Amino acid sequence: xxxxxxxxxxxxxxxxxxxxxxxxxxxxxxxxxxxxxxxxxxxxxxxxxxxxxxxxxxxxxxxxxxxxxxxxxxxxxxxxxxxxxxxxxxxxxxxxxxxxxxxxxxxxxxxxxxxxxxxxxxxxxxxxxxxxxxxxxxxxxxxxxxxxxxxxxxxxxxxxxxxxxxxxxxxxxxxxxxxxxxxxxxxxxxxxxxxxxxxxxxxxxxxxxxxxxxxxxxxxxxxxxxxxxxxxxxxxxxxxxxxxxxxxxxxxxxxxxxxxxxxxxxxxxxxxxxxxxxxxxxxxxxxxxxxxxxxxxxxxxxxxxxxxx
Numbered sequence: 001x002x003x004x005x006x007x008x009x010x011x012x013x014x015x016x017x018x019x020x021x022x023x024x025x026x027x028x029x030x031x032x033x034x035x036x037x038x039x040x041x042x043x044x045x046x047x048x049x050x051x052x053x054x055x056x057x058x059x060x061x062x063x064x065x066x067x068x069x070x071x072x073x074x075x076x077x078x079x080x081x082x083x084x085x086x087x088x089x090x091x092x093x094x095x096x097x098x099x100x101x102x103x104x105x106x107x108x109x110x111x112x113x114x115x116x117x118x119x120x121x122x123x124x125x126x127x128x129x130x131x132x133x134x135x136x137x138x139x140x141x142x143x144x145x146x147x148x149x150x151x152x153x154x155x156x157x158x159x160x161x162x163x164x165x166x167x168x169x170x171x172x173x174x175x176x177x178x179x180x181x182x183x184x185x186x187x188x189x190x191x192x193x194x195x196x197x198x199x200x201x202x203x204x205x206x207x208x209x210x211x212x213x214x215x216x217x218x219x220x221x222x223x224x225x226x227x228x229x230x231x232x233x234x235x236x237x238x239x240x241x242x243x244x245x246x247x248x249x250x251x252x253x254x255x256x257x258x259x260x261x262x263x264x265x266x267x268x269x270x271x272x273x274x275x276x277x278x279x280x281x282x283x284x285x286x287x288x289x290x291x292x293x294x295x296x297x298x299x300x301x302x303x304x305x306x307x308x309x
Contacts, residue, residue, distance in 0.1 A: 013062030014071035022076035042077035060207040094124030164210035176268035197249035211236035211276035
């Protein structure tokens with residue numbers, strides 16, 4: 001390898017702060033490498049370091065590992081290297097971390113955030129990284145990116161999601177928050193009510209929007225050129241029918257002909273319509289669902305609520 005630009009982080013969510021690191025990396029890779037530019041290598045830790053340091057306080061992640069890798073490449077990484085984070089890696093000294101993880105990538109520049117720490121006991125920081133790389137590579141530490149005077153962070157995005165504020169989460173993510181998975185067979189109650197839904201189970205390790213109904217987009221991922229459809233999306237347990245399993249159920253507007261069982265889909269959340277409610281029977285529920293669908297239709301007709309690329 002004839003040199004590279006390395007970007008290091010956990011990258012949970014690949015939010016606008018992470019995107020800024022990648023954008024800076026692309027610009028520097030072009031300046032350092034000319035034509036062609038140097039490769040940009042994103043180094044990410046998996047699973048979340050808290051699984052080692054505080055297993056009882058591991059946060060719910062904003063993306064799966066596959067989605068994280070896809071997003072890192074979408075926003076500028078040429079390659080992604082996944083570091084399997086475990087007790088052994090956590091015990092490495094900063095020097096060992098650099099020798100094992102960074103040096104083999106032949107970096108000419110290493111980019112981190114100002115809050116980046118590494119090595120046993122978080123002993124290493126950007127200054128340590130610069131000292132260890134002196135004479136071999138340059139180190140650049142970027143300040144945190146903010147929105148509305150508030151620093152962007154994965155924890156703030158998780159809080160917004162828990163509150164049902166998917167619009168606020170999107171401002172920090174730089175795209176609509178989404179969930180990806182394979183459609184499973186549910187109780188098929190929605191089909192009987194005239195609103196067939198694509199059901200995704202809710203993985204316990206992933207962050208999800210708070211219980212309620214949302215306007216959003218559904219796209220099929222396992223067929224080239226498959227459609228992107230407007231959808232009314234319910235998150236919760238369906239209390240009207242005494243449900244206990246938490247699900248994400250998406251009704252594609254005006255489509256009762258879609259066969260999505262077993263399909264891999266992505267559901268993007270644009271805005272919350274209402275919280276989860278318990279209705280006095282199916283008639284009340286259907287009437288409210290019709291109102292939800294019409295509100296979804298109006299909201300998604302606004303170009304500012306278009307699906308992400």
